[in-house]
Amino acid sequence: MLARRDHARAELERRLVERGFGAVEVASALDDLERRGYLSDARIAADIVERHRERSGRYAIEALLRRKGVAASARTDALATLAGRDEFDDACRLWSKRFGEAPADERERARQYRFLLARGYTVETIARVLRAAAERD
Numbered sequence: 001m002l003a004r005r006d007h008a009r010a011e012l013e014r015r016l017v018e019r020g021f022g023a024v025e026v027a028s029a030l031d032d033l034e035r036r037g038y039l040s041d042a043r044i045a046a047d048i049v050e051r052h053r054e055r056s057g058r059y060a061i062e063a064l065l066r067r068k069g070v071a072a073s074a075r076t077d078a079l080a081t082l083a084g085r086d087e088f089d090d091a092c093r094l095w096s097k098r099f100g101e102a103p104a105d106e107r108e109r110a111r112q113y114r115f116l117l118a119r120g121y122t123v124e125t126i127a128r129v130l131r132a133a134a135e136r137d
Helices: 010-016 023-036 041-052 059-070 072-080 087-098 105-117 123-136
Strands: none
Touching: 041 059, 041 072, 059 072, 059 105, 087 105, 087 123, 105 123
């Protein structure tokens, strides 16, 4: 499984147990893989943050890391790399790429709002993006 892509320890453990391997055997094998450097929650967390930072907000990335079962310490360290980024600028770029013009009515505004919300941006950031779009047009 690790030959195709990195997996979080919890994700790999779940998949192996589902395939019928014993929990003790799996834990022992995963410990060995971690010692050898083949399995690393920190590495997968950094990879996920890097792949999703352009099109997702902090909350969406954090939710994805939780779903993958990445350890809390690895999540915290990986998300710390987002601290220097301006979420507003990222949301504006994503909004501009997807829509490009301010919403013409409330229905379109709600659609754009839902789009950004689904990407993990905060309500405050979305409001700023849509306000900036309306002022620009």
